[in-house]
Amino acid sequence: MTTQQRRRRLVNAVNFVIIGLQRVGLAFGPMQLLTVAGRRTGQPRTFAIAVVPVAGEHYIVQAFPKAAWVANARAADRVTLTRGRRSRPARLVELPVEARGAVLRQLVAESPASVGKRYADNGLAPSASPDDVAASAERIAVFRVEAV
Numbered sequence: 001m002t003t004q005q006r007r008r009r010l011v012n013a014v015n016f017v018i019i020g021l022q023r024v025g026l027a028f029g030p031m032q033l034l035t036v037a038g039r040r041t042g043q044p045r046t047f048a049i050a051v052v053p054v055a056g057e058h059y060i061v062q063a064f065p066k067a068a069w070v071a072n073a074r075a076a077d078r079v080t081l082t083r084g085r086r087s088r089p090a091r092l093v094e095l096p097v098e099a100r101g102a103v104l105r106q107l108v109a110e111s112p113a114s115v116g117k118r119y120a121d122n123g124l125a126p127s128a129s130p131d132d133v134a135a136s137a138e139r140i141a142v143f144r145v146e147a148v
Contacts, residue, residue: 004122008064018048027084033058035068035082040074051081051145054106060092061107062141063120070141078148098139100121 013085022033030050038045051058073079073092082092095103106107108130116128125136128142133140 007121011064015048019046022082022084023047025085031083033080033082034069034073035080036069036072036076039072041080045069045072052111054109054110057143059103059107060143060145061104062124063118065124065139067141073143074141081145089148091146091148093146095142095144097138099111100140100142103142104137104140105134108133 018031019033021028022031030052031048032051033046034049035044035046037043045068049060049069050063051060053059071121074094077091078089079092080087082088108119108128113128116125116130116133119125119133119136119140120128124139125133
């Protein structure tokens with residue numbers, strides 16, 4: 001098993017715990033639950049994700065290659081975001097590649113070093129620097145959260 005596969009398993013286990021804590025009403029950090037219809041089955045799928053503020057807007061940014069929630073969000077008109085016991089409908093608008101770089105650069109520059117490191121460790125960017133993450137915008141999906 002590769003390092004990336006081990007890391008992905010660990011993230012899935014942590015996400016399972018986060019989902020459980022959120023469902024009993026414990027919200028923490030930027031974590032929320034994203035519930036979106038599966039693109040093939042139509043069944044609701046729930047993912048633990050971070051909704052991050054950047055330049056006065058809220059965004060959800062892909063942190064892992066081939067993340068299932070990205071494909072489902074692209075196919076869905078609406079999603080549900082849940083924080084603790086509060087849920088709200090939302091629309092996720094994917095930014096075009098040319099607009100992603102500025103958001104990614106600011107996100108990495110203003111966040112703990114672990115944020116940029118995650119993009120480098122997961123193979124989405126060559127290094128953890130804000131400029132390298134921004135230059136990798138074609139490989140990183142960025143969605144703006146809009147109220148419905």
